Amino acid sequence: MSNFLDIRREDAVAVVTMNRPQTRNALSDADAVEALVDMCETFNRDHTVRAVVLTGAGPAFSSGGNLKNLRKQFGSASGEPVMSRYAYRDGIQRLPLALCNLEVPVIAAVNGPALGAGNDLVCMCDIRIASEAAVFAATFVKLGLIPGDGGAWLLPRAVGMSRAAELCFTGDTIDAAQALEWGLVSRMVPPEALMPTALELAHRIASNPGHALRMSKRLLKEGQHARLDTILEMSAGLQALAHHTAEHEAALDGFLARLKG
Numbered sequence: 001m002s003n004f005l006d007i008r009r010e011d012a013v014a015v016v017t018m019n020r021p022q023t024r025n026a027l028s029d030a031d032a033v034e035a036l037v038d039m040c041e042t043f044n045r046d047h048t049v050r051a052v053v054l055t056g057a058g059p060a061f062s063s064g065g066n067l068k069n070l071r072k073q074f075g076s077a078s079g080e081p082v083m084s085r086y087a088y089r090d091g092i093q094r095l096p097l098a099l100c101n102l103e104v105p106v107i108a109a110v111n112g113p114a115l116g117a118g119n120d121l122v123c124m125c126d127i128r129i130a131s132e133a134a135v136f137a138a139t140f141v142k143l144g145l146i147p148g149d150g151g152a153w154l155l156p157r158a159v160g161m162s163r164a165a166e167l168c169f170t171g172d173t174i175d176a177a178q179a180l181e182w183g184l185v186s187r188m189v190p191p192e193a194l195m196p197t198a199l200e201l202a203h204r205i206a207s208n209p210g211h212a213l214r215m216s217k218r219l220l221k222e223g224q225h226a227r228l229d230t231i232l233e234m235s236a237g238l239q240a241l242a243h244h245t246a247e248h249e250a251a252l253d254g255f256l257a258r259l260k261g
Helices: 030-045 067-074 081-089 094-100 117-124 139-143 151-159 161-170 176-182 191-206 210-222 228-243 246-260
Strands: 005-010 013-018 051-056 106-110 127-131 135-137 173-175 187-189
Touching: 005 030, 005 191, 013 030, 013 191, 030 094, 051 191, 067 081, 094 117, 106 117, 106 191, 117 135, 117 151, 127 176, 127 191, 135 176, 139 161, 151 161, 173 176, 176 187, 187 191, 210 228, 210 246
Parallel strands: 013 051, 051 106, 106 127, 127 187
Antiparallel strands: 005 013, 135 173
C-alpha cells in the first residue's frame, strides 16, 4: 500500500497531498505513479467528488524524478534500452493520461519548488495557484535529458511555444511572479493564503452541478486538439444530456422562481 498520497474530503472537494517530503514528493517511483493513477480512477467513479485540490507536503510541491533511482529505473542499470521505453510508458507517462482523463476540475496549489516532472504535473492541472515561495523549472536538459513525461506537449499549452522553448532549452528556474506573468499560474498568493485560496475556489466550483462540471472539462480538453466542427457536434451531444439531468431542472426552476419573485 502506497503512502504517497494523503486524501481527505471537504464535502464535494477532495484535498490531495503528495506526502513524501523526504524525496521532495518525487513522482517517478512506481508507487507514486500508481497512487496518482488510482486516485484519478477513483474520483472518476465517485460522482460525489466535484473538485480536487492537489498540493505537496513539506517545502516542495514536487521535485519530479527521484534522482537516486534514476539509473536503476530508466538508465544504464535498467538493462537494454528498450526496457527504458517500457519503464516510461508503463510508469510516469501514465500520469498525464490519467490526469487528462480525470473528469473533475483539478487545482494545483503549488506550495514550493515544482521541478522537472513536478513542473509538468502543474501543467497537467486545470487551474494553477502559486505560493510566493514556489519556483518552477523544466530541469531535464540540465541532466542531459528531455521531458520524458509529456512536458513537450504540456508546457507550450500553458505558456506558449517561445516561453516553453526558453524554459526547456535553458533549464532555468523562474519564480512565482514570473510564472504569473507568463500564464503558468493564474494567481500568486502569500504562503499562508495558498490553501485557503485554493479551497475557496474549489468549493465555489463544487457548488455547481457535477455532471455539467465533468462535461465542461471534457469539452475544454478536447478543444485543445479537435476541430471546431468536432467540438460543436460533441457540445450538442453533451448539452442534450445536460438538458435532461435533475440538476439542470432544479437550477432552471430556481432561476425562474427568482424571476417571478
